[in-house]
Amino acid sequence: MSAQHVDVVVAGAGVAGLQAANTLAEHGLSVTVVEASDRVGGRIHTAYTASGEPVELGAEFVHGRQPRTLAWLERASLSLVQADDRIVWLAGGQPQPLDAVLEGYGIIEGISAYEGADVPASDYLDALATQYSPAAIQFARRYIEGFNAARQEKISTLWVAKTEAELDANGGEHNYRVMQGYERLPRFMAEEARRLGVTFRLGQSVSTILLTGDGIEVHTAAGDILTASACVVALPLATIQKHQSRLLPHAHMLTDALASLEPGFTYKVSLEFQVPHWPADVGYIFSSPPDIQTWWTRPGSSVITAWFPPEPAEQTPFTIPQLREKTLASLASVLGIARHTLESTLVAMHQKVWHGADEFGLAYSYVRVHQLAAPARLAALNLPGIYFAGEHCAPGYAQGTVHGALASGEAAAERVIHRLGGTH
Numbered sequence: 001m002s003a004q005h006v007d008v009v010v011a012g013a014g015v016a017g018l019q020a021a022n023t024l025a026e027h028g029l030s031v032t033v034v035e036a037s038d039r040v041g042g043r044i045h046t047a048y049t050a051s052g053e054p055v056e057l058g059a060e061f062v063h064g065r066q067p068r069t070l071a072w073l074e075r076a077s078l079s080l081v082q083a084d085d086r087i088v089w090l091a092g093g094q095p096q097p098l099d100a101v102l103e104g105y106g107i108i109e110g111i112s113a114y115e116g117a118d119v120p121a122s123d124y125l126d127a128l129a130t131q132y133s134p135a136a137i138q139f140a141r142r143y144i145e146g147f148n149a150a151r152q153e154k155i156s157t158l159w160v161a162k163t164e165a166e167l168d169a170n171g172g173e174h175n176y177r178v179m180q181g182y183e184r185l186p187r188f189m190a191e192e193a194r195r196l197g198v199t200f201r202l203g204q205s206v207s208t209i210l211l212t213g214d215g216i217e218v219h220t221a222a223g224d225i226l227t228a229s230a231c232v233v234a235l236p237l238a239t240i241q242k243h244q245s246r247l248l249p250h251a252h253m254l255t256d257a258l259a260s261l262e263p264g265f266t267y268k269v270s271l272e273f274q275v276p277h278w279p280a281d282v283g284y285i286f287s288s289p290p291d292i293q294t295w296w297t298r299p300g301s302s303v304i305t306a307w308f309p310p311e312p313a314e315q316t317p318f319t320i321p322q323l324r325e326k327t328l329a330s331l332a333s334v335l336g337i338a339r340h341t342l343e344s345t346l347v348a349m350h351q352k353v354w355h356g357a358d359e360f361g362l363a364y365s366y367v368r369v370h371q372l373a374a375p376a377r378l379a380a381l382n383l384p385g386i387y388f389a390g391e392h393c394a395p396g397y398a399q400g401t402v403h404g405a406l407a408s409g410e411a412a413a414e415r416v417i418h419r420l421g422g423t424h
């Protein structure tokens with residue numbers, strides 16, 4: 001057991017924690033970051049093909065021109081490339097009309113102006129049955145569930161409206177990828193933090209955060225104790241929800257705010273082939289059930305990514321062989337290509353299961369119906385010395401995004417600086 005005192009312990013080295021660490025250190029505070037995994041970046045996690053093409057296992061797109069993200073990318077000399085937004089709807093390899101997609105996007109545009117009573121998105125969409133085709137409403141359901149990794153019966157329509165409006169205001173109709181791989185960003189942020197004197201304890205899980213009379217004690221699973229004047233808790237929502245009584249035993253008032261936010265789950269599986277088997281001039285391939293409905297690729301790439309939610313009744317996540325089976329069979333059906341042709345040219349499958357089976361498995365959070373104020377309530381919780389950061393308590397309506405996580409880290413650091421003072 002060892003003890004160490006710093007001004008601030010940051011729990012979690014995702015982008016929220018990394019932003020907080022940088023801001024705090026820039027103001028002259030001593031900071032230690034404790035991270036359970038042996039890498040920084042959390043839900044930004046890039047794999048690479050043998051030829052060096054990035055394959056994003058977690059966050060992939062910068063939604064529009066997000067100033068905080070852009071500023072970091074520029075500092076890190078990383079470049080963005082606009083994602084190809086051309087769509088094809090395929091069944092058995094045959095292109096289908098896009099009427100339902102266009103009409104469905106119209107429904108989503110309509111939601112961003114919605115200011116009525118809050119209802120679950122499922123109710124909002126059901127009420128449109130006389131105005132739109134069933135296929136368009138189905139597309140809108142899939143969009144809301146897919147984009148937000150959410151269940152339509154739980155997600156707040158007002159929150160969807162606000163998030164869509166906020167994205168629109170920042171050019172969110174276009175998505176961008178980090179050309180060199182998104183994970184280069186958190187790695188750069190960690191290097192910058194180290195340069196400012198921040199210490200990292202990787203591979204060390206925070207087990208308990210205690211309020212003592214004159215500060216905070218942060219206990220690690222290995223038995224180390226760090227004492228600090230403040231702690232920024234930048235852990236995933238699912239981790240805090242699951243381990244609240246052990247992690248934050250003093251934080252009884254957390255329970256309500258935590259229950260208003262919902263961890264979202266998804267599967268994201270990228271299949272890497274020797275050659276692309278799909279049309280060269282598309283960014284997105286949509287298809288109908290029972291096939292996986294959403295796929296995307298980059299121009300000229302031999303990698304295609306499937307994005308699909310767990311079934312509502314699914315108790316245990318798919319195993320890796322089951323994921324391989326499901327994605328290959330579905331892609332063969334969508335493209336109208338024999339399964340063995342696909343399999344014989346498959347180079348690799350890249351995936352990470354964001355299903356919630358363990359504490360790292362949350363995709364990203366969304367707000368339940370009638371709980372629009374929950375993220376702000378969580379961010380502003382008054383526990384002396386404990387400050388929350390993370391995508392789930394992003395300011396405004398940027399929950400579930402990288403730019404929201406960055407903003408939450410900065411906001412938490414500013415509150416700490418306000419309390420402790422900084423030297424710069």
Ligand SMILES: Cc1cc2nc3c(=O)[nH]c(=O)nc-3n(C[C@H](O)[C@H](O)[C@H](O)COP(=O)(O)OP(=O)(O)OC[C@H]3O[C@@H](n4cnc5c(N)ncnc54)[C@H](O)[C@@H]3O)c2cc1C
Pocket residue numbers: 011012013014015016017034035036037040041042043044057058059060061062063204205206207234235236239266268354359360362363364389390391392399400401402403405
């Ligand atoms: C599949 C997927 C796709 C996504 N796509 C996009 C996208 O296209 N665009 C976008 O903007 N956003 C996207 N997101 C969301 C985005 O990745 C997250 O909102 C953001 O990265 C969250 O950052 P964070 O710092 O809040 O949390 P995290 O990145 O989860 O960081 C929390 C850290 O805490 C660590 N930790 C957990 N438990 C402990 C413990 N007990 N002790 C110490 N450390 C612990 C974790 O290992 C992790 O490193 C996506 C997410 C997923 C999963």
